[in-house]
Amino acid sequence: MxxxxxxxxxxxxxxxxxxxxxxxxxxxxxxxxxxxxxxxxxxxxxxxxxxxxxxxxxxxxxxxxxxxxxxxxxxxxxxxxxxxxxxxxxxxxxxASVNVGAPEAIPRLLHQFLQEDSFDALPWKKTLAPGLKQIIINCDEGDVRLLRIAAGKKMPVHSHRGSEITMILRGGYSDSLGKFNAGDVADLDSATEHQPVADSDEDCICLAGMDAPLAFRGWLARLMQPIVGM
Missing domain, CATH: 1.10.10 (Arc Repressor Mutant, subunit A)
Incomplete structure (x- = not known):
């Protein structure tokens, strides 16, 4: 890492x-x-x-x-x-043990929710956004999603109605805030609008926790939001 x-x-x-x-x-x-x-x-x-x-x-x-x-x-x-x-x-x-030598492994804290040993073995589900897959993790306080953004693909432009904390688990992305690699965290609030773009050579897998839904800018993304659930 x-x-x-x-x-x-x-x-x-x-x-x-x-x-x-x-x-x-x-x-x-x-x-x-x-x-x-x-x-x-x-x-x-x-x-x-x-x-x-x-x-x-x-x-x-x-x-x-x-x-x-x-x-x-x-x-x-x-x-x-x-x-x-x-x-x-x-x-x-x-x-949780410190396992900095194995960036491909699922963090131990996350493992108890997913019951798998590798990201590629997870049951990824496609969303309506091109190149974006997700896994919803049940949580009593807020919304937790494991996201997989295909190499070179973009997330829709969005801001936040509350707080969002996202950690990169594999690969990386870039946005208006900078370059984020495995282990990095984006700690965001309602004042931030951005559009993460996955690195061109590898899918970006990240863990996102939110206490309120996202606020998408485009009309198409807003139309799909109730279906996608983000």
């Missing part, structure tokens, strides 16, 4: 460390952490800062009603606790 040049922004890292990042975005950040020692250090620093702030809080006595409410929450059905949540994403990311 080439040297990583694009990382999640600091606000995203701190939200991830605090456990407040929506699961769709946290999955992408967790995969990036498998390959990026610098961001792992930042997450650890954020967790330590949060722990220090907690230690400085003055303890408060709970009323009987508040104490009963807390105990009731602790007794919630274990089946509900087992649902995909931010805590599960963080735990899986922490247990």
């Amino acid at each position: 080439s040297q990583i040049e694009h990382h999640p922004n600091q606000e995203t890292i701190l939200s991830y460390a605090a456990g407040s990042l929506p699961a769709a975005l946290a999955i992408v950040v967790g995969c990036h952490l498998q390959y990026c020692p610098a961001c792992r250090v930042s997450v650890n620093a954020g967790e330590a800062l949060g722990a220090d702030l907690m230690m400085e809080l003055s303890p408060q006595t709970l009323s009987t009603r508040a104490r009963e409410s807390v105990l009731a929450q602790l007794d919630m059905d274990l089946r509900e606790v087992a649902e995909v949540s931010q805590s599960r994403v963080l735990e899986a990311a922490e247990n």
